[in-house]
Amino acid sequence: MNVPQTVTPPGSEGLGIRVVYMLLFAVAFWIVCWALALTALMQLCVRLLNGRPSTEVKRFGEALGRYAKQVIEFLTFASEILPYPFTAWPAEA
Numbered sequence: 001m002n003v004p005q006t007v008t009p010p011g012s013e014g015l016g017i018r019v020v021y022m023l024l025f026a027v028a029f030w031i032v033c034w035a036l037a038l039t040a041l042m043q044l045c046v047r048l049l050n051g052r053p054s055t056e057v058k059r060f061g062e063a064l065g066r067y068a069k070q071v072i073e074f075l076t077f078a079s080e081i082l083p084y085p086f087t088a089w090p091a092e093a
Contacts, residue, residue, distance in 0.1 A: 066090035
């Protein structure tokens with residue numbers, strides 16, 4: 001069972017660790033944006049070729065959106081819970 005990890009409360013040491021995590025997750029968010037663009041393009045191609053979107057790509061897109069939400073909440077101090085890989089990948093709602 002994965003217990004969500006939280007960042008230590010802001011203090012002299014806690015804020016420094018949070019800044020490092022924030023930099024790492026800012027890079028992760030940049031990668032997520034590119035993954036979103038590629039996923040959308042792939043889904044468009046599948047839709048044009050098959051006449052309907054792929055359910056697997058749809059599920060991945062939904063999980064990617066939930067992950068982006070977790071990263072944004074962490075970066076904006078709306079949440080203290082560290083996103084994936086420190087917690088499980090976002091499951092279906």
